Each structure stands twice: as structure tokens, then as C-alpha cells.
Amino acid sequence: MLIILAFTYNSKVIEDQIPALFKSLTITETKRQMLREQMLRYFNEELEGNGQLKASEDRLVKLERMEKNLQRLYMEEEISLADFKEHRSHIEAERSRLKTNVDSIRQRQHLVKADFEVALQLATQFDFLYRNGNFDQRRLLCETVLKRLHVEDGKIVKPEYNAPFAIIARANGSGTVNYGGRYWT
Numbered sequence: 001m002l003i004i005l006a007f008t009y010n011s012k013v014i015e016d017q018i019p020a021l022f023k024s025l026t027i028t029e030t031k032r033q034m035l036r037e038q039m040l041r042y043f044n045e046e047l048e049g050n051g052q053l054k055a056s057e058d059r060l061v062k063l064e065r066m067e068k069n070l071q072r073l074y075m076e077e078e079i080s081l082a083d084f085k086e087h088r089s090h091i092e093a094e095r096s097r098l099k100t101n102v103d104s105i106r107q108r109q110h111l112v113k114a115d116f117e118v119a120l121q122l123a124t125q126f127d128f129l130y131r132n133g134n135f136d137q138r139r140l141l142c143e144t145v146l147k148r149l150h151v152e153d154g155k156i157v158k159p160e161y162n163a164p165f166a167i168i169a170r171a172n173g174s175g176t177v178n179y180g181g182r183y184w185t
Helices: 011-015 018-025 029-048 052-075 081-123 126-132 135-145 165-170
Strands: 003-005 146-152 155-161
Touching: 018 126, 018 135, 018 155, 018 165, 029 081, 052 081, 081 126, 081 165, 126 135, 135 146, 155 165
Parallel strands: 003 146
Antiparallel strands: 146 155
């Protein structure tokens, strides 16, 4: 929900500044592709690097080795059946937790990628969508993109964006487009 932190300002004065805000947030197709590549690199680094996913997968491999060693110890009668069952139950519990964690991370990455793709597509069209939308469409666009607006002396001084639009705003559509990108020509 969009919250305007201004209690004594005329909302029309604030509303008149919104088109320029969306125009400055609109990105070019080139910027969209650059941000998309950065996102893909980030996820690839997470998969290959020392991220939570990699650590969980490495621990799963180690648990597999531990279980094989435990079985060998039991078969060679170096540990009792009770000890074997106890250690195996700990391994199985941890394995289950780690598999759930790995699945969750992969699913979350997939959803984040999908959300970011949609956000990037919208970001190439912000200016067009705001200028050509009716009242309800503009309101929906504001609620989707903006978390809140900080206003001083009747001017928007600091917009706060919802995720993932905050990332796009940080990349600041320095090459703004008036018509909303190539999809709307």
C-alpha cells in the first residue's frame, strides 16, 4: 500500500509529481538486459560459490559419507545397534532438513527470478503505463512500485520502492525513454 508521509500537503500537488517519478524510473531495453544479466550472474555465483545452497549441498554429500562409515562400523561390529540407530536417526533428520532447505532455496530463486523478470519488463514501460492509464491503473501501478513517499515542503524528496523495484531504482534508469520501451511503439 502506498503511504504518503504528508499530512498537510495538497494531494494534487504531490500527484502532479508522480509522472516525473515514473519517467525517471523507466529504463531502456539495454539497461533491462544489463540488469537481467547481473541477476543471472548473482544466482550462478550463489549456485557455484559459498552461498547457503552450496553449503547445504556440500553438507548433504558429507552426510552420505558419514552414513556409509556408520554402516561400515556397525557391520564390523565396532558400534552397537543402539548407537548405530541413534547416529543414523541424527543423520536422517539433518538430511531431511537440508533437503528441505535446498528445495526451498531453489524454489525461492525461481520465484525471485520470475518476479524480477516481470519487474524489469514493467520498468521499460513505467512512463507509458502511467501516462496512458486510467485512475485505477495508475493507483495500482503506484501501489505495486512504491512503498512510500517522503515529502518536504510539498515536494517528493525520497521515494521508497517495493522489491524488486528498489534494485531497478538503484540502477536508476539513466537512459529514460518517453514511450515506455520497444514493446509499446
